[in-house]
């Protein structure tokens with residue numbers, strides 16, 4: 023959704039043009055997405071926000087290659103999206119193998135990526151360090167808290183060093199304190215690694231806190247109705263709780279909540 027008449031000539035990491043997704047049968051079709059255009063550039067942190075059923079997960083699934091659009095064009099780095107090809111995915115639930123250790127879960131992902139057995143322990147230690155779980159490789163996943171399990175899921179998604187990270191309400195099931203900590207970490211991590219992120223949430227607050235750009239969706243049928251660029255400070259030392267108490271954050275959150283209420287861009 024360009025904000026000017028200038029054509030956008032930058033190479034896009036994600037490009038959706040006129041994408042529709044339909045479920046159900048021919049007799050009872052459900053149009054989950056209708057004519058969605060989205061371009062995401064390298065290093066952007068794009069958040070999809072909107073009410074339940076507006077197609078946020080469907081859009082993410084198209085980008086992940088789990089869902090083929092009924093109409094339109096979807097490309098990731100110029101190619102048809104395919105599961106496991108270049109994008110790391112983190113879901114609301116960690117979806118770890120409960121019978122494997124933390125390290126075993128990561129080793130499985132690394133093996134699938136073709137990482138030689140001898141390199142795996144080093145990579146596992148690095149990944150666990152990166153998500154704030156150093157030395158936890160030998161732990162059973164059921165010994166971990168929900169937040170720790172979600173960190174392991176994030177480490178698994180980072181195993182492929184993806185240029186693109188897709189996150190579907192990854193913190194929704196966590197308590198407020200853990201959520202805040204992980205929000206800060208994901209924000210810092212994405213900035214440090216230069217990862218492009220597409221993140222789904224219901225929360226206006228989370229959207230403004232994390233996103234460099236927020237896309238607002240509406241239902242019936244699912245579509246993108248507005249976008250809000252977010253210019254809150256970014257950088258490794260940016261403290262999420264300080265950001266949350268800044269006047270700029272309050273202004274943006276209020277504006278986004280108003281856009282979400284109206285389902286369209288309000289006047290100046």
Ligand SMILES: Nc1ncnc2c1ncn2[C@@H]1O[C@H](COP(=O)(O)OP(=O)(O)OP(=O)(O)O)[C@@H](O)[C@H]1O
Pocket residue numbers: 045046052053054072073074075076077078079080081224244
């Ligand atoms: N497998 C499916 N079969 C039939 N309908 C589906 C299927 N998956 C999703 N839908 C429908 O498509 C629409 C969009 O669903 P989707 O899960 O993408 O929305 P969402 O915005 O992510 O919702 P939520 O915030 O509740 O997770 C909804 O009406 C939903 O009921």
